[in-house]
Amino acid sequence: MQIKNDLTKDITFEDFKTEVLNDYTIAVTSRECSLLGRREVLTGKAKFGIFGDGKELPQLAWAKAFQNGDFRSGYYRDQTFMMAIGKLSIEQFFSGLYGNTDIKHDPMSAGRQMGGHFTTHSLDENFNWKNLTQQKNSSSDISPTGAQMPRLLGLAQASKVYRNLTDINSEKFSNSGNEVAWGTIGNASTSEGVFFETINAAGVLQVPMVVSVWDDEYGISVHAKHHTTKENISEVLKGFQRDSKHKGYEILRVKGWDYVELINTYQKASQLARIEHIPVLIHVNELTQPQGHSTSGSHERYKSNERLKWEKSYDCNMKFRDWIISNDIATEEEITTIDRNIKKEVKAAKLKAWKDFSEPIKEEKNAALKLMKTAAASASQKVFIHKIIAQLEIIHEPLRKDILSAARNILKYLIQENTPAKDKLIGWINAYFEEIQPKYSTLLYSESEYRATNISEVLPVFDATSKMVDGRVILRDNFDKILSKNPEVLIFGEDTGTIGDVNQGLEGLQEKYGEMRVSDTGIREATIIGQGIGMALRGLRPIAEIQYLDYMVYALQIISDDLSTLHYRTFGKQKAPLIIRTRGHRLEGIWHSGSQLGGILNLIRGVYVLVPRNMTKAAGFYNTLLESDQPAMVVECLNGYRLKEKEPANLGEFKTPVGIVETIKKGSDLTIVSYGSTLRIVEQAAKSLLEVDIDVEIIDIQSLIPFDLKKDISKSVENTNRLLIVDEDVPGGASAYILNEILEHQNIYQNLDSKPQMLTAKEHRPAYGTDGDYFSKPSADDVFEVVYAMFHEVYPTSYPKLR
Numbered sequence: 001m002q003i004k005n006d007l008t009k010d011i012t013f014e015d016f017k018t019e020v021l022n023d024y025t026i027a028v029t030s031r032e033c034s035l036l037g038r039r040e041v042l043t044g045k046a047k048f049g050i051f052g053d054g055k056e057l058p059q060l061a062w063a064k065a066f067q068n069g070d071f072r073s074g075y076y077r078d079q080t081f082m083m084a085i086g087k088l089s090i091e092q093f094f095s096g097l098y099g100n101t102d103i104k105h106d107p108m109s110a111g112r113q114m115g116g117h118f119t120t121h122s123l124d125e126n127f128n129w130k131n132l133t134q135q136k137n138s139s140s141d142i143s144p145t146g147a148q149m150p151r152l153l154g155l156a157q158a159s160k161v162y163r164n165l166t167d168i169n170s171e172k173f174s175n176s177g178n179e180v181a182w183g184t185i186g187n188a189s190t191s192e193g194v195f196f197e198t199i200n201a202a203g204v205l206q207v208p209m210v211v212s213v214w215d216d217e218y219g220i221s222v223h224a225k226h227h228t229t230k231e232n233i234s235e236v237l238k239g240f241q242r243d244s245k246h247k248g249y250e251i252l253r254v255k256g257w258d259y260v261e262l263i264n265t266y267q268k269a270s271q272l273a274r275i276e277h278i279p280v281l282i283h284v285n286e287l288t289q290p291q292g293h294s295t296s297g298s299h300e301r302y303k304s305n306e307r308l309k310w311e312k313s314y315d316c317n318m319k320f321r322d323w324i325i326s327n328d329i330a331t332e333e334e335i336t337t338i339d340r341n342i343k344k345e346v347k348a349a350k351l352k353a354w355k356d357f358s359e360p361i362k363e364e365k366n367a368a369l370k371l372m373k374t375a376a377a378s379a380s381q382k383v384f385i386h387k388i389i390a391q392l393e394i395i396h397e398p399l400r401k402d403i404l405s406a407a408r409n410i411l412k413y414l415i416q417e418n419t420p421a422k423d424k425l426i427g428w429i430n431a432y433f434e435e436i437q438p439k440y441s442t443l444l445y446s447e448s449e450y451r452a453t454n455i456s457e458v459l460p461v462f463d464a465t466s467k468m469v470d471g472r473v474i475l476r477d478n479f480d481k482i483l484s485k486n487p488e489v490l491i492f493g494e495d496t497g498t499i500g501d502v503n504q505g506l507e508g509l510q511e512k513y514g515e516m517r518v519s520d521t522g523i524r525e526a527t528i529i530g531q532g533i534g535m536a537l538r539g540l541r542p543i544a545e546i547q548y549l550d551y552m553v554y555a556l557q558i559i560s561d562d563l564s565t566l567h568y569r570t571f572g573k574q575k576a577p578l579i580i581r582t583r584g585h586r587l588e589g590i591w592h593s594g595s596q597l598g599g600i601l602n603l604i605r606g607v608y609v610l611v612p613r614n615m616t617k618a619a620g621f622y623n624t625l626l627e628s629d630q631p632a633m634v635v636e637c638l639n640g641y642r643l644k645e646k647e648p649a650n651l652g653e654f655k656t657p658v659g660i661v662e663t664i665k666k667g668s669d670l671t672i673v674s675y676g677s678t679l680r681i682v683e684q685a686a687k688s689l690l691e692v693d694i695d696v697e698i699i700d701i702q703s704l705i706p707f708d709l710k711k712d713i714s715k716s717v718e719n720t721n722r723l724l725i726v727d728e729d730v731p732g733g734a735s736a737y738i739l740n741e742i743l744e745h746q747n748i749y750q751n752l753d754s755k756p757q758m759l760t761a762k763e764h765r766p767a768y769g770t771d772g773d774y775f776s777k778p779s780a781d782d783v784f785e786v787v788y789a790m791f792h793e794v795y796p797t798s799y800p801k802l803r
């Protein structure tokens with residue numbers, strides 16, 4: 001079941017008929033999947049269903065225009081398209097609905113995502129790139145409405161980059177930039193900020209992007225009158241239409257049930273985007289939702305009878321059927337035979353998918369039951385155990401939770417036993433966890449041979465000619481080396497191009513490497529990240545700059561929802577090794593001094609978070625990351641660009657390792673851990689503390705995710721027996737994360753002679769000016785006093801109360 005997309009001109013009637021009926025078959029198959037899919041949820045076999053019924057026809061027209069190398073970035077309505085490009089079979093559709101954890105059965109996510117979230121595989125089993133130009137590609141869907149848009153921009157921009165930069169090895173990614181990035185979005189989701197941000201950015205960048213709006217007038221229960229000005233998105237976007245004087249969009253409108261016009265429209269859009277490299281918006285209206293929004297409710301509750309009647313008569317599949325018959329392409333009889341056969345085929349495939357999903361679990365249940373029964377036989381509390389066994393036995397369609405939960409509950413009744421049968425049951429539980437848990441928990445971070453934790457440190461080399469320079473010069477000269485060595489690296493952000501970033505870490509590099517590689521963007525943090533994700537998905541190595549850490553919040557949703565879940569949600573079948581560059585910590589005022597790392601750390605698991613204390617360390621992180629396939633964020637110290645550092649001779653080569661802490665001062669009395677700019681305050685305090693005979697050890701964490709993989713902090717606490725965490729985030733922010741890492745994973749509590757302490761900023765954002773900083777963030781005086789107080793508590797005579 002797959003569309004033909006070589007539309008030959010001199011087509012015979014028979015060929016034409018075959019093609020039309022093939023399209024019809026796909027449309028009706030997809031519909032039947034939606035209908036049966038809903039039933040599977042309502043009968044409890046699947047948990048949730050959201051389907052593509054009512055949107056079949058435009059997706060067939062789109063699939064005909066979609067070529068090898070092209071990319072989709074869409075949403076949960078696109079099952080017909082996925083079927084039409086040959087990337088979703090009926091069985092796979094149902095396997096996804098059931099949550100089959102075998103990637104062979106559910107190639108979309110191995111059961112990690114709910115059905116209706118589609119993807120294709122860009123990576124082979126060793127996480128190496130497949131040749132994306134020889135296959136049809138879909139980036140992986142996410143649920144937040146509109147969040148597919150930022151990455152769409154990057155997917156389209158990659159074509160522009162490949163067309164213009166010919167020294168990149170593009171063999172696996174592009175054929176002269178001829179690929180189109182196709183987006184889909186629901187009418188209601190166009191209200192999201194990221195939609196407008198993306199539309200504007202693509203108009204500015206003039207990239208080959210075609211956005212289809214599937215307009216069914218509703219967003220769940222909410223009518224277009226509450227969503228869209230004039231209830232018409234293409235009307236509202238008219239100002240983006242290109243004209244003889246201005247570049248812009250081509251905006252097309254088409255009715256979602258008009259087969260012929262749909263095909264013409266998609267062919268036109270494809271040509272425009274592919275050849276002219278311009279963005280196109282297709283507003284597909286008059287679409288319907290035959291079964292309502294999802295399995296969570298019924299649309300009869302909020303649609304008028306009139307609307308429901310209209311939806312019935314404008315159902316695109318019905319209209320297609322009528323068109324075929326009234327144009328004498330096939331008889332009603334022929335079509336009815338097709339309909340009947342499809343019903344049988346879908347039903348059979350559904351049953352097969354259910355068998356594939358449920359049989360292995362049934363076998364697991366039987367194996368476990370055997371062990372449970374043996375363990376019960378000799379147990380003194382066998383009555384209770386038999387009850388649990390009986391409850392499990394009657395579950396004919398068990399889930400793994402049912403089996404494992406029963407086994408774990410039985411163990412509670414075997415606490416006092418000491419039998420080989422009990423040991424066997426314990427062995428089974430442990431082995432089951434070992435086998436099953438990875439199905440749900442692997443691949444949050446890269447597990448390939450290129451993972452960043454595999455890359456060893458290369459120390460900076462200094463020689464007789466090494467000079468002391470401003471920190472930003474080290475960054476700049478290192479970026480120069482990076483850009484000259486790696487033609488696929490692109491750096492972009494606000495003020496990144498012409499002036500070489502606000503702190504001149506890229507000074508002169510646009511002039512040297514051109515506007516395509518070092519570029520300015522609009523003020524639009526979410527789509528800066530989207531550009532990065534999309535381009536990284538197509539083999540480029542983007543470095544996306546967010547001007548200040550404080551403005552990361554605008555980008556955080558996309559990093560959190562898209563980038564950080566990508567590798568996990570595709571079961572390692574896609575990667576976007578994007579590097580996010582930003583600067584933060586300690587400057588001035590509420591929005592230029594932030595260190596809201598607690599929020600970041602908790603929201604972007606899946607992305608490494610690196611916090612170098614100086615520019616040499618930062619440059620070393622960039623060098624490490626470019627050899628790896630792990631997305632990461634690097635936070636440079638805002639107040640470090642003008643501080644002097646010795647410039648290494650091996651620029652572009654030295655590497656800061658990830659997950660490795662560094663002891664920057666040895667000491668025996670207490671361990672202080674911190675990171676970034678705050679370390680300078682800690683170092684200052686350490687000098688004062690020496691004056692009162694307290695010799696602290698200072699550890700630079702430098703890599704928050706991953707965290708101290710060699711557990712060096714615990715080794716330090718073994719010697720000092722005291723721990724202070726200094727952090728400029730709010731109380732309970734990054735400091736809580738750090739303490740959790742140390743307590744949970746390094747088991748230090750037995751070695752502590754004092755309560756572990758945390759010194760953080762105040763709960764409010766830092767006030768402006770030097771005094772604002774002093775009264776908001778930890779100061780050297782605060783560090784001194786906290787450490788002193790810890791010693792006063794233990795040795796009140798030697799350390800009398802300070803104040």
Ligand SMILES: Cc1ncc(C[n+]2csc(CCOP(=O)(O)OP(=O)(O)O)c2C)c(N)n1
Nearest residue numbers: 077143144145186187188189216218219220
């Ligand atoms: C950011 C976000 N807010 C809310 C939701 C819940 N939600 C899921 S679909 C949907 C309606 C989307 O309507 P539309 O864009 O018109 O697409 P349709 O389902 O009608 O095809 C909503 C509100 C969500 N998934 N993401």
Ligand SMILES: [Mg+2]
Nearest residue numbers: 186187218219
């Ligand atoms: Mg809608």
